[in-house]
Amino acid sequence: MNPSTDPTQTPDGARPAAGAATDPGTAPTTPPVLYDLRAGIATITLNRPRAANALDLATKEALRDAVLAAADDESVRCVILTGAGEQAFCAGQDLREHAVNLREMTPEEIWSTIPNHYVPIARGLATMPKPVVAAVNGVAAGAGAALAFACDFRVLADTAGFNLAFTAAGLSCDTGTSWTLPRLVGHAKAVDLLMRPRTVGAEEAERIGLATSVVPAADLAEEAGKLARQLADGPTAAFAGVRLSLAYAASNSLEEALTFEGEMMRLCGQTDDHINAVEAFLAKRRPSFEGH
Numbered sequence: 001m002n003p004s005t006d007p008t009q010t011p012d013g014a015r016p017a018a019g020a021a022t023d024p025g026t027a028p029t030t031p032p033v034l035y036d037l038r039a040g041i042a043t044i045t046l047n048r049p050r051a052a053n054a055l056d057l058a059t060k061e062a063l064r065d066a067v068l069a070a071a072d073d074e075s076v077r078c079v080i081l082t083g084a085g086e087q088a089f090c091a092g093q094d095l096r097e098h099a100v101n102l103r104e105m106t107p108e109e110i111w112s113t114i115p116n117h118y119v120p121i122a123r124g125l126a127t128m129p130k131p132v133v134a135a136v137n138g139v140a141a142g143a144g145a146a147l148a149f150a151c152d153f154r155v156l157a158d159t160a161g162f163n164l165a166f167t168a169a170g171l172s173c174d175t176g177t178s179w180t181l182p183r184l185v186g187h188a189k190a191v192d193l194l195m196r197p198r199t200v201g202a203e204e205a206e207r208i209g210l211a212t213s214v215v216p217a218a219d220l221a222e223e224a225g226k227l228a229r230q231l232a233d234g235p236t237a238a239f240a241g242v243r244l245s246l247a248y249a250a251s252n253s254l255e256e257a258l259t260f261e262g263e264m265m266r267l268c269g270q271t272d273d274h275i276n277a278v279e280a281f282l283a284k285r286r287p288s289f290e291g292h
Contacts (some may be wrong), residue, residue: 033062034084035069040077040232041225042070049085054094055143060117067121071128077291078232080224081125081151082135083144086217089134089160092142095169114174118143122176125150127247129240130291131231135224136160137217139199146175149184152243154210155224156202157217162210163199183250184209235273236291241265 034045044066046053055063070076083089101110125132125147134148136156141163148154148162164181166173173181173194182190185208193200205211215223231239241264249257268274273289280287 031062032056032059033066035066037073037076039229040075041080041228042073042076042078043080043082044070046081046083046090049083049087051094052088052091052139053083053085053144054091054096055117056094056097057113059094060113060121064117064121064124067124067128071124071130074291077130077236078228079125079128079130079132080135080228081132081147082221082224083137086138086159088138088144089136089140090144090147091139092144092165118175122146122150126176126180127243129243130236131228131239131243133224133228133231135220136162136211137220139163141165142169143175146173146177146180149180149210150176153212153227154205155220155227156205156211156214157220158202158214159217160205161199161201162205164193164197166197167195168197179250233289235268235271235277235289237271237273238268241268 030047032046032048034043034047036043036045044063046055046059046063048054048056048059053059067079070079098110131153132151133153133155134151136148136154137160138157139161140148142165145162145164164173164177166177177194181193185193189208200208200210202211202214206214213223245257245261245264248260252260273287273291276289277287
């Protein structure tokens with residue numbers, strides 16, 4: 001449909017994530033998560049800029065569904081995760097909603113959000129068989145930072161930063177932080193960032209390994225798009241093998257990792273991408289990849 005006649009479509013053509021409810025207090029055409037698929041790149045946008053893109057129930061459900069949809073869609077060759085607005089990528093759990101829940105819900109009901117939302121979101125981002133780019137447009141705090149850490153690449157606006165704010169709220173950590181953070185910065189630094197939370201600016205984030213690159217804020221969308229295009233045009237089946245191999249090796253022995261690598265090589269070696277790449281090398285031409 002034409003965006004001007006489709007009430008579910010935003011002016012830029014992005015659609016609400018499947019099953020997304022509208023953000024309370026906003027116009028019905030403003031869903032909390034947008035999903036836009038173009039030329040093999042799925043862009044998932046947290047769309048509550050007036051609430052620092054915080055994760056209320058509707059947003060968590062829509063984000064989970066969008067991440068799983070992108071993971072399962074064979075036409076998606078790369079994913080970009082970003083936030084709307086200029087101030088925040090994601091402030092983490094919506095504490096206003098959480099405060100109400102603490103008064104009105106049982107602990108079992110409150111913390112069911114971990115297995116129901118945060119776990120499948122983190123697992124989906126970290127394990128989907130295609131690369132994921134976080135375009136971090138502003139501060140990412142708590143679970144918001146963890147979302148970015150679960151991605152393969154983190155392109156930060158120079159005005160952005162990370163804050164592992166969990167313990168500041170009297171909580172430990174979730175959304176895979178205990179797994180991803182020490183693998184990015186090392187155990188000792190992870191302990192420091194979690195137990196003494198502070199905002200780590202973009203320059204420091206790049207220096208300690210939290211950011212892949214830092215770009216001017218005005219160029220973030222363009223630069224993240226360029227990276228996503230490069231990845232989407234690449235051997236995505238091989239990228240999936242790399243993701244799986246790294247994850248497996250992180251918690252297994254060298255011998256087990258060597259065996260797993262061999263299996264991934266065998267599988268990738270049977271793809272059209274590998275065969276075409278070898279033929280292109282012999283013919284001295286640039287290979288093209290289809291992801292299978």
